[in-house]
Amino acid sequence: MTTLVRSANPTNKPTGLPLAIPISIVLNIITIIVSSLLSLKIFRLDEFYALGNSVQYFVGVIAFLPAIAAASAIFLLLLKNPNGRFLSLALHYLGMVFASIYLLHIWGVFTGFDAIATALYENTVWMWGLVLAYALYWIAGRLEDGKPLQNRLELVGIGIGMLSLICLLFFGGILDGASSVLGKYDEARTWAATALIIIFAFGAYRMLLMGDYFGETTDQQIAWQGWLMLSPNIIGFMIFFAGPLVLSLYLSFTDSVGVKEPNFVGLDNYGKALSIEFKTQGENDRYPQDALDAGYRVLETFRIGDKTTVIGAKDAYFWISLRNTFLFCLMLIPLATIPALLLAVILNSKIPGMKIYRAAFFLPSVAAVVGIALIWRIALYSSSVGFINYSITQVTTFLNDTLGTSFKDTEIGWLSDSRYMMFSMVLMAAWQVVGFNMVLFLAGLQGIPNDLYEAAQVDGANQLNQFRFITLPQLRPTTFFVVVTTIINGLQVFNEPFVLFRGAAFPDEVRTAVLNLYLKGFQDIQFGYSSALAWMLFAIIFVVTLVQFRINRDKTA
Amino acid sequence: MFKRLFVLAILVAMLLPVLAVNAQDDITLRWRTRPDNQAEIDVYQAASDEIDAAWDGVTLQYEAGNSEGAGYSDVLVTELTAGTAPDVFWIPGADVARFAKLGLILNLNDLAASTDGFSQEDFYPQIMEQLTYSLDGSDSLWGLPRDASAFAIYYNQDLFDEAGLDYPAEGWTWEDFRTAGEEITALGGDVKGFGMSNWWGPYGYFINGAGSSFFNEDYTGCGMGNDNTVAGLETMASLYQDGLAVPWGEDPEPVFYAGNVGMYMNGRWATPGAVANVTFNWNVAELPVGPGGPSNWLFWGAYVVNAKTEHPAEAWELLQQLTSPEIQGKIAGLGANIPSRVSGSGVDDFLATFSDLGVNNQAFVNGLGYGVAENPVWAGDWTSIVAVLDSQVSAVVSGDLTAQEFADTICAQIDPFFGTEGQ
Numbered sequence: 015m016t017t018l019v020r021s022a023n024p025t026n027k028p029t030g031l032p033l034a035i036p037i038s039i040v041l042n043i044i045t046i047i048v049s050s051l052l053s054l055k056i057f058r059l060d061e062f063y064a065l066g067n068s069v070q071y072f073v074g075v076i077a078f079l080p081a082i083a084a085a086s087a088i089f090l091l092l093l094k095n096p097n098g099r100f101l102s103l104a105l106h107y108l109g110m111v112f113a114s115i116y117l118l119h120i121w122g123v124f125t126g127f128d129a130i131a132t133a134l135y136e137n138t139v140w141m142w143g144l145v146l147a148y149a150l151y152w153i154a155g156r157l158e159d160g161k162p163l164q165n166r167l168e169l170v171g172i173g174i175g176m177l178s179l180i181c182l183l184f185f186g187g188i189l190d191g192a193s194s195v196l197g198k199y200d201e202a203r204t205w206a207a208t209a210l211i212i213i214f215a216f217g218a219y220r221m222l223l224m225g226d227y228f229g230e231t232t233d234q235q236i237a238w239q240g241w242l243m244l245s246p247n248i249i250g251f252m253i254f255f256a257g258p259l260v261l262s263l264y265l266s267f268t269d270s271v272g273v274k275e276p277n278f279v280g281l282d283n284y285g286k287a288l289s290i291e292f293k294t295q296g297e298n299d300r301y302p303q304d305a306l307d308a309g310y311r312v313l314e315t316f317r318i319g320d321k322t323t324v325i326g327a328k329d330a331y332f333w334i335s336l337r338n339t340f341l342f343c344l345m346l347i348p349l350a351t352i353p354a355l356l357l358a359v360i361l362n363s364k365i366p367g368m369k370i371y372r373a374a375f376f377l378p379s380v381a382a383v384v385g386i387a388l389i390w391r392i393a394l395y396s397s398s399v400g401f402i403n404y405s406i407t408q409v410t411t412f413l414n415d416t417l418g419t420s421f422k423d424t425e426i427g428w429l430s431d432s433r434y435m436m437f438s439m440v441l442m443a444a445w446q447v448v449g450f451n452m453v454l455f456l457a458g459l460q461g462i463p464n465d466l467y468e469a470a471q472v473d474g475a476n477q478l479n480q481f482r483f484i485t486l487p488q489l490r491p492t493t494f495f496v497v498v499t500t501i502i503n504g505l506q507v508f509n510e511p512f513v514l515f516r517g518a519a520f521p522d523e524v525r526t527a528v529l530n531l532y533l534k535g536f537q538d539i540q541f542g543y544s545s546a547l548a549w550m551l552f553a554i555i556f557v558v559t560l561v562q563f564r565i566n567r568d569k570t571a
Numbered sequence: 572m573f574k575r576l577f578v579l580a581i582l583v584a585m586l587l588p589v590l591a592v593n594a595q596d597d598i599t600l601r602w603r604t605r606p607d608n609q610a611e612i613d614v615y616q617a618a619s620d621e622i623d624a625a626w627d628g629v630t631l632q633y634e635a636g637n638s639e640g641a642g643y644s645d646v647l648v649t650e651l652t653a654g655t656a657p658d659v660f661w662i663p664g665a666d667v668a669r670f671a672k673l674g675l676i677l678n679l680n681d682l683a684a685s686t687d688g689f690s691q692e693d694f695y696p697q698i699m700e701q702l703t704y705s706l707d708g709s710d711s712l713w714g715l716p717r718d719a720s721a722f723a724i725y726y727n728q729d730l731f732d733e734a735g736l737d738y739p740a741e742g743w744t745w746e747d748f749r750t751a752g753e754e755i756t757a758l759g760g761d762v763k764g765f766g767m768s769n770w771w772g773p774y775g776y777f778i779n780g781a782g783s784s785f786f787n788e789d790y791t792g793c794g795m796g797n798d799n800t801v802a803g804l805e806t807m808a809s810l811y812q813d814g815l816a817v818p819w820g821e822d823p824e825p826v827f828y829a830g831n832v833g834m835y836m837n838g839r840w841a842t843p844g845a846v847a848n849v850t851f852n853w854n855v856a857e858l859p860v861g862p863g864g865p866s867n868w869l870f871w872g873a874y875v876v877n878a879k880t881e882h883p884a885e886a887w888e889l890l891q892q893l894t895s896p897e898i899q900g901k902i903a904g905l906g907a908n909i910p911s912r913v914s915g916s917g918v919d920d921f922l923a924t925f926s927d928l929g930v931n932n933q934a935f936v937n938g939l940g941y942g943v944a945e946n947p948v949w950a951g952d953w954t955s956i957v958a959v960l961d962s963q964v965s966a967v968v969s970g971d972l973t974a975q976e977f978a979d980t981i982c983a984q985i986d987p988f989f990g991t992e993g994q
Contacts, residue, residue, distance in 0.1 A: 063654055272652035273673050303980045309987050311959070331958070397818050398761050398826040430818030432969055519770050519961030521820060536645045538954045539669070541652075 032227055034220035035091055038102045041217040042084035042091075045105050049081035066276045069264065080105060096228040099221055100238060106218035107242070111249060113210035120204050121195050133186035140185065143178025147171045262545040270542035283546035289328040294321050332547065334522050335530035336554075341436060342443075342526060343504035349444035350451055350500050351493070357448065358455030359481070372456070379450035387513030390442045395428035395514070402428065429514060435523045439510040447503070451496045458492030459485070494566045498559060505555050508532065527551045598882050600889055601657035603634040604717065604874070605643045607840060607907055614905060618898050622889070629885055636661075651675055651877075658880040659889050661717055664701065664871040668947030669954070671706060671713050677876040680712040682887040689891065693912050695719055697944035698871045704949050714873035715894045716911035718902065721867045721938030722776060723931075724748075724859070725827065725835040725845055728852035730755050730762065734833070739856035745780070745806055748834070748859035752815040755833030764815040766823025767836040771957050772868055774964045776836070777807040779943055782863025785960070791950040792989050793982035799863060800981075804967050804974035806861070811968045819968045838870060839935045843906050846925055857934045869942030871911060909935055951989035959984050 053074050056062065062070035084105055090098025118124060134141070150171035157164040198204045225235065241248075266283055268276035290313065293305040302315045302324040310326035313333050317323070327333050361372050378386065394400050403425055410423045428438045466484050475483070486493075508528040515524050520533070531551065535544030602619070606612045612635040619633035634657060637643040644666070650656035662670060670676045680703075683689055691699045691712075698716045705711045724739060731738055734754040739747070752764025767773040775785060781803030784794040810816040817823040817832060827835040828848045836858070845853065858867055874893055876886040892898065899910040899917035906924035910917030922932050948956065963981055966972035 064652060271673060272648065273675055301976065301980050303983050311984055392822070392825060396825065397821055398763070398831055399829050425818075427818040427821065430820035432965075515820070519957075519965070521965055522962050533958075536648055538952075539648060539673070 032224060034217075034224050034227075037217050038091060038106070038221050039088050041106055041109065041214060042088045042102060045084035045109060046081045049078060049084065053078035053081065061275060064270070064273045064275055065261070065265075066268065066270075066278075068278075069261065080108075094228065096230060096234065099224055099228045099230075100234075103218055103221050103238065106214045106221060107245070108249075110211055110214035110218060111245075113207050113214060117204070117207035117211060120201070120207060121198055134182075137182050137185050140178045140182035143174055143181070147173075147175030147178060150174065262548060265542050266545035266549050268542045270545070271539050272541040273539070276542060279542070283543045284550065286543065287329050287332045287547060287550060290333065291326045293324045293326060295324050331522075331525060331530050331534075335525045335527045338436065338523065338525060339505055339507065339527040342440060342507050343501050345436065345440040346443055346447075346504045347497060347500055349440060350447045351496055353444070354448045354451035354496070355455050355489075355493075357452045358459055359485070361452070362456055362459045372453070375452055376449040378446045378448075379453075381446075383446065383509040384513050386446060387442065387510060390438075391429065391514050395438055397425050397427045397430060400428070402426075432521065432523045435515075435521060439507070439514060439524060442514070443504070443507065443510050447500065451500065454492055454496050455489065458489045462488045490566075494562070498562050501558060501562070502555055505551070505558065527554075597630045598628060598885055599630045599632060600659065600882060600885055601632045601634060602659035602874075602889060602893070603636045603647075603657045604661035605636045605872075608843070610905055611902070611907070614901055618893070618901060622892050622898075629882075631889070632657075654879060656877050656879075658877050658882060658886045659874055659893075660877065661872050661874050662714075664698070664716075664873060664945040665947050665953055667701065667713055667873055667875070668704070668949045670875065671704075671711075671947075672949075675878055676713055677878050677880065677883055677886075678709075678711050678713065679876060679883075679887055679890070680710045682884060683712050684710075686887070686891070693914075694894075695869065695871070695911060695913055695939065695944075697869050697942070698873075698911060701944055701947055702873060704947075706949070714875035715890050716871045716873050717894065718872065718899065718908035719911045719939055720839045720870040720909055721935050721942050722772065722836055722838055722858055723855040723934045723938060724857070725837060725841065725853060725855050727755075727827070727830060727833050727835075728854060729830070730758065730833045734758055738854070739834075739859070741857060743856070743859050745859050745861050749806070749810070749815075751833065752810060753813075756815045761826075761831045762833070763817050763826070763831060764833045765810055765836070766817035766827055766832040766834070768823065769820050769961075769965065769968075771960060772838075772870070773836055774804075774807060774960075776858060776866060776868065777803040777861070779803070779868075780858070780861030780863055780866035781806065782861070784943075785956075786946065786948070789950075790946065790948065793985050796978055796982045798978070800978040801974040802862060804964070804977060808968050808970075808974060812970060819965065839909055840907050842925065842930065846906070846928065846930070854929065855931045855934050857937055865941045867938035867942040869939050869944045871945055909939065948989075955988040956985045959988075 056070060056074040056077055059070065062073065083101055087098050087101035087105060091102060092098075148171070150167050154164045154167035154171060157167070265276065267278060267280060269279050269282075270276035289310075291307060291310055293307075295302055295305040295315070299305040302312045302322065305324045306312065306326035309328055311328075311330040312324060313327045313330050314325045315322055316325075357375055361368055361375070392400070394402050397403050406426070407423050410421045413419045413421055426434055428434050462485065466488070467480055470480050470484055506528050507526045511520065511524040511526055511529050512532075515521060520529065525533075527547070528551065531544045531547040534540045534547060538544075604615060606615060615635065616633050619631045623629070623631040637646060647656060647660060647662070662676075667676075671678075683691075691703065694716055698719065702713050702716065703711055704713070726739055728738060731751070734751075734757070736751050736754055739751070748765075755762060755764040771785075778785065778795065778800055781799040783797055783799035783803055786792065787794040811819050817826050823832055823835055824837070824841065824844070826832050828845075830851050842855070857865075860866075874890050876883060876890065880886050894911065896910070896912060896917045899908075899912060900920035902908050903910050903917050903921035904924060906921075909921050912918065918936070922936070924930070924932060926932075947953065960981070963972060963977055963984070967974055967977050
């Protein structure tokens with residue numbers, strides 16, 4: 015690894031206190047002040063985003079931690095302890111990162127992505143220039159090295175690319191954007207954020223050069239460089255994943271509605287979701303609903319002998335959504351794996367043009383599911399104007415007219431008939447995921463040693479036997495991975511029902527677990543209950559995956 | 572040493588501006604509504620700019636919300652949770668109770684009482700009755716209605732002509748409606764007599780039109796356990812079970828556009844789309860009269876004030892300006908919205924829309940007159956109630972449940988959701 019450290023004092027001659035130390039101490043004092051004020055502000059808030067005192071105190075303490083760290087850093091720096099340097103480095107670095115995020119927020123970058131998309135969309139023509147530049151560069155790379163034509167092509171490619179980029183930025187409104195950014199500097203906070211970035215960056219840089227002063231070892235150098243590389247991911251993980259995860263676990267034990275201070279309710283949310291009862295429909299119970307206690311809804315009824323047993327649930331939708339989700343997975347696994355395997359076997363050949371087919375089959379996997387679902391919903395699944403029913407009608411008519419058959423043209427209600435709704439979702443999901451699974455199988459197929467097939471051919475094995483006794487066993491790890499990922503994705507199905515059936519009431523038949531918790535959270539505004547549903551779904555996925563790993567381990571042992 | 576001190580002084584000096592952060596003089600009000608299309612966004616933006624220009628000391632920031640209902644609501648709820656929601660925003664009528672009960676919106680009664688010239692009687696009384704519901708016995712005003720809307724039947728004149736039928740006329744009945752549906756479906760091919768979406772509005776019309784109601788008289792409990800509910804649902808379900816309607820759950824709009832639906836029930840919001848996309852002869856008529864008399868919904872949405880706004884007085888002023896006859900007239904001029912004021916230039920502007928095409932705008936205004944106001948369930952949890960309703964009505968249409976079974980069991984299922992906090 016290339017070292018980023020150079021000595022502040024190459025001759026190792028003792029000098030006075032290096033400039034980096036007082037700078038770092040000042041920055042640490044600033045950190046203490048900002049951190050303390052922030053913490054104090056959080057503690058003094060009347061309400062903390064309707065999350066309750068527990069979260070408020072927790073975040074208040076977290077906000078104070080940098081102050082403690084900064085105070086420790088000052089103390090250690092004065093003792094010339096290397097840990098003081100590491101601590102200071104980390105704090106200055108984080109100060110720079112958070113000041114940068116704040117500055118970008120002030121600039122409006124985080125709310126301006128629509129403008130970027132619009133600018134790119136309206137200036138697509140210049141992007142073709144980039145494509146052309148790439149093509150020229152690509153051609154140049156395939157010419158003999160050092161030929162004048164190669165150099166010229168590269169030069170022309172780079173020129174066209176640069177020109178296209180400049181035009182794209184210019185016509186996309188870079189000047190307006192720059193003007194807007196400059197306009198933000200009429201606010202003091204913009205200057206403050208910019209200043210903080212500079213001084214924290216400067217402080218971190220100066221401290222970076224203090225390795226020799228603190229007697230830094232090579233191992234320590236490698237360690238902090240590693241942490242530095244990891245830091246974007248770690249910071250993102252802590253802020254956007256770990257934090258919300260812990261928060262949702264906390265909320266699952268509350269009655270949070272998101273906008274009022276929640277009350278701790280223990281396991282009530284979990285209890286409500288899991289509450290079911292079995293009742294026998296009595297003679298005086300005209301309907302199954304009459305047999306249930308108040309607050310319960312009929313989930314299922316079945317007859318044993320003369321008696322009708324009624325299963326009721328406090329939250330029927332929880333059980334309905336679980337049933338639908340498992341059904342979805344069961345139907346999706348064969349439809350998403352078997353065609354993918356067959357396609358991979360077919361496309362695992364060296365016939366010219368195979369790459370085009372591979373790309374074509376993979377395309378649905380990278381297309382936006384919302385766009386795809388809209389096409390399926392309107393153009394394909396509509397029972398009246400959709401292409402699927404239109405095709406069925408044409409085929410039926412053709413057969414009846416030419417062969418004299420009397421097939422009935424069944425107008426299938428793909429999205430309206432409860433018998434087909436689930437299948438419609440599965441079909442669309444399978445169509446989308448087959449390409450991805452195919453690529454995985456292709457990779458698996460290409461990893462099978464050719465020697466095995468040659469040996470089998472010598473032994474007289476035909477194609478089918480080679481597939482059965484070599485390909486399938488060798489693909490076991492890939493198949494396992496494909497099935498596991500398909501199940502995990504299937505258990506989290508949301509987009510398909512949400513887009514295919516949006517705009518009106520979601521039928522019970524398509525209410526999946528994630529859709530259900532979304533509706534509970536954002537439609538019913540029950541964030542506490544919705545969080546509990548999310549954690550129960552997590553537990554289910556975890557257990558299912560664990561079981562699969564166990565089964566796979568047993569089989570491979 | 573001097574150099575180091577200089578650097579430190581510079582560093583400290585660069586931090587001084589922090590002290591001046593947020594020192595602003597002008598009041599900034601953010602407001603948001605849910606536009607249906609870019610044309611509405613442009614009108615709202617122009618209205619905002621106009622009000623802003625004439626209002627000293629206040630700067631307005633208009634934010635166009637997501638045009639799709641669920642997306643709009645998701646963003647708003649998230650922002651309210653995070654404390655970053657706009658000062659003034661629009662919500663559907665059915666959401667007003669939930670927002671008020673959760674303390675998300677401001678009671679404007681005191682501000683309204685001290686405002687000269689403001690009168691609740693300028694707006695549809697059915698709407699104001701809901702917007703002035705008191706949660707704690709004190710006088711209340713939860714917002715002002717942005718607009719109103721009602722259902723009508725969009726009918727394909729060409730199909731009516733082909734079937735030899737008279738066009739729907741004032742006072743036509745469910746029997747006439749059913750007959751027209753049968754005759755048009757009998758034309759064959761992919762043609763259906765009728766189409767509607769499967770949310771509570773359309774099926775609620777059949778329940779109301781038969782003389783029943785979702786709720787009891789004081790809206791504190793279920794009102795569907797009666798024979799009228801059975802009659803209404805049987806009438807509706809038979810349209811589907813007899814193959815006269817675009818299948819339940821399927822969006823009938825593209826089918827209507829394709830010329831394959833004789834009668835399509837939808838609100839005024841669908842008119843601009845019909846004008847833009849329909850290539851055959853069409854018009855609109857009032858909904859047919861059921862055994863319970865003329866029936867319709869009075870859909871509405873309201874501008875409300877964020878309970879956490881720092882500028883309630885200015886927000887209230889903005890509400891009044893946004894619901895003024897002038898602004899409502901401009902919005903109504905686009906053809907999708909009907910002013911929420913019972914009279915005035917806004918209504919005239921609305922009636923003049925698409926007049927060159929002969930669209931029967933009066934049918935919507937008439938529908939508003941006897942429409943049942945979209946009801947925010949103050950005494951219950953509307954989202955839970957409607958989830959059960961959706962499920963059970965779908966079961967009736969598919970034949971899994973009879974209309975009689977529905978009427979017998981529905982109240983036991985939804986009554987637990989009355990008397991709750993509506994969370």
